[in-house]
Amino acid sequence: MEQRYHPELVEPKWQAYWKKNQVFKVTEDSSKEKYYLLEMFPYPSGKIHIGHVRNYTIGDVVVRYKRMKGFNVIHPMGWDAFGMPAENAAIDNNTHPAAWTYDNIRAMREQLKRMGFSYDWDREIATCRPEYYKWEQWLFLKMLEKGMAYRKESYVNWCEKCQTVLANEQVEQDKCWRCSQTVHQKKLWQWFFKITDYARDLLVHCDELPGWPDKVTVMQKNWIGRSVGSELKFKIDGRNDDITVFTTRPDTVFGATFMCIAPEHPMVESLSKGTSKEAEVAAFVQKVSSQERSAEGLEKYEKEGVFTGAFCINPATLEKIPVYTANFVLMGYGTGAIMSVPAGDQRDFDFARKYGLEIRVVVQPEGENFDGNTMKEAYTGEGLMVNSGEFNGLDSKKAMDAITGWLEKKGRGKKTVSYRLRDWGISRQRYWGAPIPVIHCPDCGVVPVPEADLPIKLPEDANLLEKGGSPLPGLDYFAKATCPECGRKDAKRDTDTMDTFVESSWYYLRYCSPRYDGGMFDPEAVKYWAPVDQYIGGVEHAVLHLLYSRYFMRVLNTLGMIDFKEPFTRLLTQGMVCKETMTCPEHGYLYPEEAVRNDEGKLSCTRCKSHVEVGRVIKMSKSKKNVVDPNELLEKYGADVTRLFSLFAAPPERDLEWSEDGVEGSNRFVNRVFRLALECMEKFNNTMFATGAFTGSAFELESAKAKELYIKANQTIKKVTDDIDKSFHFNTAISAVMELVNALYAIDLDSADDELKKVILFSLENIILLLSPILPHFCEELFEKLGKKGSILEQPWPEYREDCLETDEVLVVVQVNGKLRSKFTIGAQTNEAKIKETALADKKIKKHIGDKDPKKVIIIRKKQTLVNIVV
């Protein structure tokens, strides 16, 4: 008999069995505790890659484990199906986004099924289906009604050639990633969700997410960016009007010798109007508006500004100070205006030096005597107040509240909190997305689509424009509409679509009742299943997707639709799977298989033979082509080995540089277990299987060998259980099972007595159960071969005996001055005096102590027994 495991036969067999018996189909069951495990749903790009395999394997292991633990587990899968790649692919391949997307979904669904993941496929959703986005449109209308959604004019990255908005990450060095045209800022009317209303709540609850990695909550906190400060009012000279600034350093207000306002500030025009500076200011505003304001852009532009011609009054000194407009002041933060304190802020300092403005020291460390004329840089620290009237000599920290309070009494200021977080702009001038359900009427303005008209279906047959941009505005049958209010026939439908992050902000609720047509979700189903108990996905979504989801749950909570606020109780951010990139001068990025070693051992391009440059090791992504398709592994080793290997390579949260070295080891291990099981079946007589495995206490066992193995098996159960349950460290769980398997291999089955055989059987059965979440097909097969009935999924998770975790002999390690010198074993119950005596009598120890007297002997009896002799 050939003793080899054949995944190509076994895996389809069990996949068919699971399907036929609908083992992964779940329904609400109030008698069982629910467990909602979710992996971030994929964008249907065409094929799954190793990163997906890793992500979904982690989830699947936990799901199968929790099932065996008796939970009613929901484990759904679906598709984040809207988005730009579909539009680009449609143009490139002369197809249609819908067709391309549905084809990809079909292909990827097959790949996932082939991996043996335990999804309840009846719950599958695709966000591009009208049945899904209908409810998103419905929610939009609700939010509009409640003032949670609004429209305003704002700047976006715009590519003129493609006629479209670009996300920040689609702008590469100021240029459009598709056509390399320079991107500029364009002002457009856009829809926004008022996420800032929840800034405080989102921030505060970051500290109440114990199941989230600190890394992620820290990133969210930084993103929300709370800072405490003051709003101070500066009267405009000669006008009965104020400019309000936000500052975190109200203590330095006496040093504010000028003011800067953002070029987009609504007052810029009126301030300069009628002054000699009017033209200059207008030109400057124009210039700044064409500047790129992303991170890369900022590096290139020097801080500069122009005097507006207007003055305002410093509320503390009552002096007239000039008002500048400057390119480094952001309209989107604070009030869009700052008081400039050159002595206390480096940017203001540089600006003052450049334009010859006064630098007045107001805070300096004790014992220092700064001079604004000779200072080399601003002093941003704390210290004692000077040049600040009645506050002189005060500690600057105390002066913050004191000065704010003083100005407040004069009606010139108040303490406030400012957030960095901005409202969420959701309009996209794109085709492949959910239409925004409003109509623009020349008479009535913005009119919501009546609920009964939902969904506003995206025309799936629209032809994409060769030059890019959305075809929707040009489609009369879509864009033309009748005003629901006044009946005017020439109203216009909003042809923007929603940001795809909107779909992913609530899909996990839809899974609870995916075919429900009475609302976004069936409240009863959500009450049972939600929130998600364990969410698993890439850390790249640490801020946006996870923040938007938290926001959405707050919106639904406010609307009274759900009774919780946090969507994901526990979060695992799995590390990225990385690989080096390869580029060729002719073809740019290459897929791994497009680079081969030539005769000289150098990498060359398969198409043009030119030299291939090996680039940095970065996260696998289709655009960089450094992706590994799991199909090859699947063909060669099957799903189980692929699963095992992806888990064994590293703990889940760690980044992983992909390499297939070592996959042989995983394959070898699976076959070792297989042969072990077969050998046992061959050599154990049938009665052994009939009477069953040993499950009693270790003390009942006669032979030391049996006892030792039995304890090892119990330890393994504990280790695997803890590793899966507490830390998701599957790599160490697997190595623990490997140790047990190695221990079994060390036993000669032919000479084993019945007692030992029963313990071997116990070990073997548990190995199969413990591995079953990781190697589901393989373990089902072995379980069946051992003569068990039904699916292994119906088995309870193994239990270990607390009293069988320790042997009655312990190893004592002996150190002299902290250095390991000897070891011996001794009865576990031996008292300390005896251990000490034995240690001191040890030959090697004697040699190291020599004739010196031990000063101190330390005995530790924790997980190790250790003796340290200090001489």
Place this chain on the structure above:
RNA sequence: GCCGAAGUGGUGGAAUUGGUAGACACGCUAGACUUAGGAUCUAGUGCCGCGAGGCGUGGAGGUUCAAGUCCUCUCUUCGGUACCA
């Protein structure tokens, strides 16, 4: 610049609260079985040294009977963020 994470054999990685550093694998070396081996099994494998022994967790200090683990400083890599007033 700021925030965060990580640096351990040739490689992936172990080491739960300070207590045998290198589990488990990959790779490599030798041997066994075999017509054959990319199958399987056995033994070895941190570095230096013939040896006793010494040295070893990015680097430098420190605390401790004992430090990969705690403290101080520092270097490197990766991730996030960036004129945030």
